[in-house]
Amino acid sequence: MREIGIIRRLGNTEEPEIIAAELSAWFRERGIKVVIDQVKPGLDLLIILGGDGTLLHVAGEASRYGIPVVGINLGDLGFLTEVSKDERYEALEAILHNRFAIEHRLLLKTRLISGGRPSDWRMALNDVVISKGNIDRLIQLDSWANDNYITTYRADGLIFSTPTGATAYNLSAGGPIVHPALQSILITPICPFMLDSRPLLVAPETILTARLKDGRRQDVKVLVDGQSAWDIHQDDTIEIQASEYYLKLIASSKKDYFEILRNKLNWGSSIKNGKNPSR
Structure with missing residues (x-):
């Protein structure tokens, strides 16, 4: 060394x-x-x-x-x-x-696509969160896994989490605890309108996208590991996928x-x- x-x-x-x-x-x-x-x-x-x-x-x-x-x-x-x-x-x-011993922790990478123009990638060890901010009403988010439509979430927001981040905001929103050795991406709605909107686990190879459906909603933000990254507007798309990099974390x-x-x-x-x- x-x-x-x-x-x-x-x-x-x-x-x-x-x-x-x-x-x-x-x-x-x-x-x-x-x-x-x-x-x-x-x-x-x-x-x-x-x-x-x-x-x-x-x-x-x-x-x-x-x-x-x-x-x-x-x-x-x-x-x-x-x-x-x-x-x-x-x-x-x-x-x-x-x-x-070294644990290889999955990271996410995410970008905003607005007007057909993608932003630079941002990295997240814990989570990427779409949040309604200070507005009073629910937001609507169309979501896809690769080219397959998942659903339109009506909720206060949506959390895309790594297994490492499963014990952070995901857990507070009712998402599952996932062992960090399990390679997966979690999707957890925040205070959904329908009780049957449940958390979802997908394979790490999945490319996830979410699009804001209702343009009347203002102050909708994307947070990357708790830090404000972008404001999102009608028809803007957030893309989330597993990063090609892993965090080499030395375990106690x-x-x-x-x-x-x-x-x-x-x-x-x-x-x-x-x-x-x-x-």
Whole structure:
């Protein structure tokens, strides 16, 4: 390992700066170069100091360059930033000695097609959301999977999610939890008019499109991983598909996916150590 990057969470606390300085000195003692708050080709590792939101901010660039990412959580346990700050040196020692596993997380790419002109692609690790914004009435969205018509959703919006994002907005809207190793795209309506408008899982090869049907509706927006990307108007089309890039996420050796689920979702447990007695 020759050069690594450290991304610090922005905020009012000095903790990310202090830990970044400590880690920089630790790596340099081992002959490894360090860059701060940069994502560039050739990095051997990217360390995120913060929470899941900090990681989401750099996921697209890291995946394009094929840089493995490890998240050190400075707050509550995250779904993506799994390593606690107290475990940071132990986890980094393991990484330096190649004792780690990499999960390849699916990303989405999306673009707006307006007046026949496509925008640049945007990347999403969690989700792409079409939201009605501040308007009072439902919006209508025609939707297709490849060339096959799905339905016209009448709802407050529509979520297109990765398995990684299944525990984010998708879950709040009543969508299913999907294990991140399962390659798929989720479609979940937000507060649909009809109760039979249910979430849908499609294969990752599917090209999804959604078109705003009712042009009287104003303030309809497209959000990519929570960030406003475009305003959408009548007959504008949003295209969503799996990206050709994957996020290389280094998983914690201390916590498995279901332990994180139990912690974040407050699931009760009657088994003290969680061990399978048949193994």
